[in-house]
Amino acid sequence: MPSRTTRLAIALTTAGLLLGAAGCTGAGQTAARATLASTASDAVAVVDQASASDRSVRASRTLFASAPGAIVASADDASAVAAAAKTAERAHVPALVTDGDGDESSAALAVARELERLGARWYQAEGDVSLDTDVEQREAPEATRAPGSTRASRPATVVVADRSADAAVVATARAAGARVVSMPEGVTDPAAAQDVVTALHERKDHPTVLVGRTFGDLPDPDWTVRAARDGWQLPHGGQRPFDGHRYVALYGAPGAPVLGVLGEQDPEATVERAVALAHRYDDVSDEPVTPAMEVIATVAAGDAGADGDYSTELPVSTLEPYVDAAHDAGMPVVLDLQPGRSDFLSQAKRYESLLSKPGVWLALDPEWRLTADQVPLRQIGSVRADEVNRVSDWLADLVREKGLPPKAFVLHQFRSAMIQDRSSLEEHPELDVLIHVDGQGSQPEKQATWKALHDGAPAGVHWGWKNFIDEDHPMLSPEQTMRDVLPSPALITYQ
Structure with a gap:
């Protein structure tokens, strides 16, 4: 069944690389830079796939139009995912995770396809990663790690249901210059979360991405975000009348x-x-x-x-x-x-x-x-x-x-x-x-x-x-x- 995201108004563009096409960092050469997806300022996307791997791929597709590379780790290796997240954020490229079941697994194939869509020339593996791809496996070039390697006039607001479950997505969001806000523990409705409503109101002219399986149960994400962007809240925070009030x-x-x-x-x-x-x-x-x-x-x-x-x-x-x-x-x-x-x-x-x-x-x-x-x-x-x-x-x-x-x-x-x-x-x-x-x-x-x-x-x-x-x-x-x-x-x- 297709993800809800495929039914939302998120228009990806492939504008190409901001700088030259070089992928190495030899003398006189500059590493290629990523470009962000172009989205309408009021767009809402829901990244609610069942696996962490699928969510990492969908987040990459939603936020990046292209990237010179990506950092890849196995979702089963928490330390590798943490290292990948740190490197991806510093390098301003997506962080992707596989399911650790080999290069023929559906997750590994999805990651390989995402590297191809990004136009990636390399990927850096953290931990035990196996991909069936022609993209070169090597460390991220130092020049790619320069601040400001991505550009966006209205970077997204990314609402994450569980940071620990989606550390790779958080890193991808930060690499794209997005603002990341987390849902309070035990709260599944953005309308009931004071900090989330505040963030969506403060960035009402920015696209919104909701990340986490729990958001798949939201009957109308577009209305939920639109109401939050208006900014009205109950005296003790949030918009949901009887949730904690x-x-x-x-x-x-x-x-x-x-x-x-x-x-x-x-x-x-x-x-x-x-x-x-x-x-x-x-x-x-x-x-x-x-x-x-x-x-x-x-x-x-x-x-x-x-x-x-x-x-x-x-x-x-x-x-x-x-x-x-x-x-x-x-x-x-x-x-x-x-x-x-x-x-x-x-x-x-x-x-x-x-x-x-x-x-x-x-x-x-x-x-x-x-x-x-x-x-x-x-x-x-x-x-x-x-x-x-x-x-x-x-x-x-x-x-x-x-x-x-x-x-x-x-x-x-x-x-x-x-x-x-x-x-x-x-x-x-x-x-x-x-x-x-x-x-x-x-x-x-x-x-x-x-x-x-x-x-x-x-x-x-x-x-x-x-x-x-x-x-x-x-x-x-x-x-x-x-x-x-x-x-x-x-x-x-x-x-």
């Missing part, structure tokens, strides 16, 4: 204290109150805590209203001050929909301008999704998975098309029937799904609801918990919330 949010509607604490003060005071509340979790949370807001954008109403849908849709202008205040404070905002007899997708599209901003997320509240003969507060609503999927499809498309960072997609639930066919919920790499458990009352009742909703939940979803200031008996303190609600919720809201 916990949020404490105020919930409510602007100007409506009866609907929650968010409506008890203006946007600036709401920010201050959210920050103070989140700080109460600093000493009891095992993950960084970020203040947040959950703003009710459409409010279920007791009367039908002019449009007959039993839902009051707040204008964008009413929500913007909260979104702007939160953005200025580095806080995410969740827009909550209570659609009445309308549907979630129609209401979500009303707020496309706000959802087109990074850090503005979406929540669906099925309690208030009613049928044509239901009325808020008389019946508890519900939603089918296919309607939720239509919203998540639309939101994921919006994120991808606009190059936005990943968004949280929150589903409120306190009864199993509120989200029908929950196992049919679709996954999107652009969205982190969280089920927010909204039960109120005594703590035994809330814990029973919490545990019941975990049964049969879709794999990979995150979890949220709500503390009701007036309705819980008693309301948990931050210490109790972290101790008693297990697994620990990623989003804790206060109403």
Whole structure:
């Protein structure tokens, strides 16, 4: 099966050698120099082949158009690979590795073909290397090792999943003048890595190469890199909402204290109150805590209203001050929909301008999704998975098309029937799904609801918990919330 790289927009050119064609270093002669591949500044390549040898060859093809030689070692010999990497970087030529199974192995043949593609006149072997090639085996000429033997106006940014597994690729990247940045241990998504996002943003006009088998699982590398290049990050780093982050949010509607604490003060005071509340979790949370807001954008109403849908849709202008205040404070905002007899997708599209901003997320509240003969507060609503999927499809498309960072997609639930066919919920790499458990009352009742909703939940979803200031008996303190609600919720809201 062809590598993903062959399907990406990486255009290699063979511009020839920068200097003369001499390969020796005798008097009056100059060693040939390498030339780099010419790539579009926004290009993204993924080097995710199964073997270290194949990755070394693919990285060479991606970064170099030609080279007078290369340094070759067996992937099975760590000391030889380290020596080859050091020499290749100093000589400004690719480092290639074979699998050590002789010159007839597929890896050795691939390395030999890469030497031919590079136009190499020599290769230096480190350790036990056997190649079936007409390219001369000898040490790299000293003149080849002169600094600046390669040229590129926009050298690539190379993101490496595992430096030890791809030492040869790292050397090739450095030989090509690329900036190399490593993924943190245990992290597989570039959007969740602060230093990677920073590097891609700082070098947004440079091509990007992702190196490592783990990147083969990225559903959309182009979107991931494009979103990172924009530079927006969560306060504690990275763009992935629920990867190493916990949020404490105020919930409510602007100007409506009866609907929650968010409506008890203006946007600036709401920010201050959210920050103070989140700080109460600093000493009891095992993950960084970020203040947040959950703003009710459409409010279920007791009367039908002019449009007959039993839902009051707040204008964008009413929500913007909260979104702007939160953005200025580095806080995410969740827009909550209570659609009445309308549907979630129609209401979500009303707020496309706000959802087109990074850090503005979406929540669906099925309690208030009613049928044509239901009325808020008389019946508890519900939603089918296919309607939720239509919203998540639309939101994921919006994120991808606009190059936005990943968004949280929150589903409120306190009864199993509120989200029908929950196992049919679709996954999107652009969205982190969280089920927010909204039960109120005594703590035994809330814990029973919490545990019941975990049964049969879709794999990979995150979890949220709500503390009701007036309705819980008693309301948990931050210490109790972290101790008693297990697994620990990623989003804790206060109403």
